[in-house]
Amino acid sequence: MNVQQDGPIKMDALDPANALNMPEMADMTFAMDFLMRAKEGVRNIAVALTETVSPQARALLREQLRQGIALHQEITELMVRKKWFHPYELQEQFKLDVLSLTNTLEISKQKLFADDTSRKGMFDRTPDEHMGGSEA
């Protein structure tokens, strides 16, 4: 009996094969998002700081800039330790980049949600609205 597959596995949200290595891939993605946010935060605050004159606002932003830089360092170190980020081995980083873009592209092609997500009528009033507050 020939059990060989004739093509690459088609992505399907319900295929358990996709659960293989999923936690690592997911965590790597979340960590990358976190790192980018920390990085963006440092830049945003630095820009705001150079627009500020009020001493109170300056002191606040300077402290938050310092905090942001520290957080960025912590995330970077964690990612390097977990091998989610390779700032020196660029070929390793290249592999991760392509792996995660491929995975994310495949996920983006799936139908994940219902056609209508407006959820109209579910949030516009409370269930007890027709009653007085004392009866509800």
Add this chain to the structure above:
Amino acid sequence: MINEKRLAAHEALDLHEIINFKTLGLAKSKLMQGLVFDQELRQLMEKDVQQTQQAIAQLQAVYAESPFEAPVPEFRPTPILN
């Protein structure tokens, strides 16, 4: 100068940007903790949540001196859904 305590317009606009950035970051760091598998990563996100909560509170206090400061309604003024 009548309003020495007030922030300059450009300062207030930068605060507006930082506050919104921090608010979105707070939501992300909080919600993603429910998706993350690695507990160390989760702890780092929780640290970010704690720091950002404080940062937003401090920024909000300064933002109150904005030249376009206004009374805040209890709810969003107009309902999104009909």
